[in-house]
Amino acid sequence: xxxxxxxxxxxxxxxxxxxxxxxxxxxxxxxxxxxxxxxxxxxxxxxxxxxxxxxxxxxxxxxxxxxxxxxxxxxxxxxxxxxxxxxxxxxxxxxxxxxxxxxxxxxxxxxxxxxxxxxxxxxxxxxxxxxxxxxxxxxxxxxxxxxxxxxxxxxxxxxxxxxxxxxxxxxxxxxxxxxxxxxxxxxxxx
Numbered sequence: 001x002x003x004x005x006x007x008x009x010x011x012x013x014x015x016x017x018x019x020x021x022x023x024x025x026x027x028x029x030x031x032x033x034x035x036x037x038x039x040x041x042x043x044x045x046x047x048x049x050x051x052x053x054x055x056x057x058x059x060x061x062x063x064x065x066x067x068x069x070x071x072x073x074x075x076x077x078x079x080x081x082x083x084x085x086x087x088x089x090x091x092x093x094x095x096x097x098x099x100x101x102x103x104x105x106x107x108x109x110x111x112x113x114x115x116x117x118x119x120x121x122x123x124x125x126x127x128x129x130x131x132x133x134x135x136x137x138x139x140x141x142x143x144x145x146x147x148x149x150x151x152x153x154x155x156x157x158x159x160x161x162x163x164x165x166x167x168x169x170x171x172x173x174x175x176x177x178x179x180x181x182x183x184x185x186x187x188x189x190x
Contacts, residue, residue, distance in 0.1 A: 041088055041149060042057070042059065042127065042129050045059055045127055046059060048061075050062070051127075054113065056109070056110070056113060056132060057129045057131070057132060058113050058126065058127070058128060058129075058132055059126065059127040060114055060117065060124045060125065060126045060127070061124065061125045062122065062123075062124055063123040063124060063125055064121070064122055064123040064155075065119075065122055066118070066119045066120055066121030066122030066123070066156060067119045067120050067121050068119060068122075070119040071119065072116055072117065072119050073104050073115055073116055073156075074104065074116065075104050075105040075112070075116075076104075076162050076163070077159045077160060077161055077162060078102065078103050078104070078159065078161075078162050078165050079101070079102050079104055079115050079118075079156060079158075079159040080099050080100070080101050080102075080156075080157045080158045080159065080160075081096070081099065081100055081102060081115070081154055081156055082096050082098075082154075082155040082157065083095070083096050083100065083152055083153065083154045084096070084152065085151070085152050086150070087148060087150065087151070088149055088150075088151065093140070093143055093144055093150075099157050102115070103162060104116060104159070108132065108133050109132045110128035110132025110133055111126070111128065111133075111152065111154075113132070114126040114152070114154060115154070115156070115159075118154065118156040119156065120156055120157070120158055120159070121156065121157075122156050123153065123154065123156070124153075124154050124156075125151065125152070125153050125154075126152045126154060127149065127150070128149060128150045128152070129149050130146075130147040130148055130149050130150075133148065133149065133150045134146075134148065134150075135147070
């Protein structure tokens with residue numbers, strides 16, 4: 001027969017256990033509050049004057065209507081935009097330095113949806129709930145934390161069908177004295 005040797009543990013003071021349970025409860029309450037912060041903002045923002053909420057949860061306000069009755073980009077277009085992306089606290093995480101081409105189908109879902117609402121010359125402020133932005137994964141190696149709702153100011157300068165853009169690039173490459181390789185970096189993705 002074998003015998004089991006028990007290692008005696010020193011008793012823990014009751015006061016320590018109370019503090020441990022209080023700290024655990026505070027941590028859970030804080031985590032819940034942080035998770036609800038974005039939802040609360042989106043609910044309050046939906047009631048603000050001029051804010052439109054789509055079925056997906058995207059919110060936007062038209063700052064400049066542009067060619068209101070003009071065409072709007074589709075998934076097969078490349079939009080030329082100026083933009084600034086911010087967190088809900090107003091801190092900028094990304095801003096275009098010059099007009100930036102963006103494939104409408106190649107950006108996060110909420111940004112794509114907003115681009116398809118915008119005619120040429122328009123400027124919108126859009127609010128993306130985290131599930132229409134970068135979701136649970138976040139982005140940029142931690143620059144955009146997981147579950148972050150985001151705000152963008154977007155100006156739609158122009159858009160072209162992707163096929164037309166590719167044809168123009170091919171013609172440019174084939175032209176005498178034209179570039180022999182595509183530009184470094186290409187069209188930025190999201």
